[in-house]
Amino acid sequence: xxxxxxxxxxxxxxxxxxxxxxxxxxxxxxxxxxxxxxxxxxxxxxxxxxxxxxxxxxxxxxxxxxxxxxxxxxxxxxxxxxxxxxxxxxxxxxxxxxxxxxxxxxxxxxxxxxxxxxxxxxxxxxxxxxxxxxxxxxxxxxxxxxxxxxxxxxxxxxxxxxxxxxxxxxxxxxxxxxxxxxxxxxxxxxxxxxxxxxxxxxxxxxxxxxxxxxxxxxxxxxxxxxxxxxxxxxxxxxxxx
Numbered sequence: 057x058x059x060x061x062x063x064x065x066x067x068x069x070x071x072x073x074x075x076x077x078x079x080x081x082x083x084x085x086x087x088x089x090x091x092x093x094x095x096x097x098x099x100x101x102x103x104x105x106x107x108x109x110x111x112x113x114x115x116x117x118x119x120x121x122x123x124x125x126x127x128x129x130x131x132x133x134x135x136x137x138x139x140x141x142x143x144x145x146x147x148x149x150x151x152x153x154x155x156x157x158x159x160x161x162x163x164x165x166x167x168x169x170x171x172x173x174x175x176x177x178x179x180x181x182x183x184x185x186x187x188x189x190x191x192x193x194x195x196x197x198x199x200x201x202x203x204x205x206x207x208x209x210x211x212x213x214x215x216x217x218x219x220x221x222x223x224x225x226x227x228x229x230x231x232x233x234x235x236x237x238x239x240x241x242x243x244x245x246x247x248x249x250x251x252x253x254x255x256x257x258x259x260x261x262x263x264x265x266x267x268x269x270x271x272x273x274x275x276x277x278x279x280x281x282x283x284x285x286x287x288x289x290x291x292x293x294x295x296x297x
Contacts, residue, residue, distance in 0.1 A: 057146050061154035068128055069121070069162050076117050076169055082110040083173035090177075110177070114170050121166045122200075125159050126207050130225075133294060134215045142294065152208075152287045159204045167197050191268050198275040205282035206233050212289045236278055243274060 089103040132141050133151070141151065171193065207229045214225025 058150055058154060061144075061146065061150065062157055065128070065132075065154055065158040066161065069124065069158075072120070072124065073162075073165060076113065076121075076166070079110060079113045079117060079169055079173045080176055082106055082113065083176040086110050087177050110173065114173055117166050117169050121162055122204070125162060125204065126211070129155050129159075129208055130211050130215075133290070134211070134221070138294075148290045148294070149287050152290045155208065156205065156283055156286070159208070160201060163197070163200055163204060167200070191265065191272065195268055195272045195275065198272055198279060201279045202236065202275050202282060203233065205279055205286055206236070209282055209286040209289060212286060212294075215294065232282075240271065240274060243270070 086103070086107050089099065089106065092099060092103075131137050132155070142148075144151075207225075210227075210229025210232060211225045213228040214223075215221045217224045
């Protein structure tokens with residue numbers, strides 16, 4: 057049943073996902089134009105125009121996909137689709153797992169589109185050693201997953217209230233996120249705050265690399281904890297109007 061739920065949830069993102077495939081194509085066109093010597097005025101204008109569209113679409117991929125995930129989660133479990141969702145012969149934990157996997161898959165897709173487009177334009181995103189840029193990119197991805205699961209949990213907790221559910225969902229999400237950042241900051245200080253904070257603007261160093269790796273592990277554990285908490289919270293019941 058999980059497979060059918062996952063297929064249904066992913067189908068909601070099929071059209072927009074296909075549309076975003078235009079981003080790498082525009083990135084390739086931008087790269088070709090950047091390589092032209094002695095550009096005419098028309099080529100310069102076209103280059104700027106295509107570059108602007110490419111950047112706009114990439115921002116749209118990052119923002120629009122994430123917002124669609126949040127809206128889909130809320131509508132499916134607490135909005136117009138909630139009656140159908142909660143009458144399905146499946147456990148609430150399975151419903152949450154489907155939403156979580158959908159969010160993870162769509163996030164991976166969006167991240168891949170952005171990185172591929174950036175690589176096409178610059179040919180340098182992955183040029184740095186694996187111990188530098190790639191680890192930082194992995195950290196950014198894990199942080200994005202943490203934010204996704206944080207908002208999911210916030211939506212579940214917020215919808216337990218009888219009134220102002222949207223407001224409480226936002227407040228819970230922000231509160232959970234800020235609490236996590238405080239914990240992460242304390243971990244940074246525990247590692248050796250003096251050395252770390254004094255080298256934030258310096259060139260990549262072994263201690264900064266170790267810090268990024270440690271933070272990646274911490275955020276990965278945090279994402280796993282958020283997944284479990286969100287699943288358990290949904291399993292306790294829902295408050296649907």
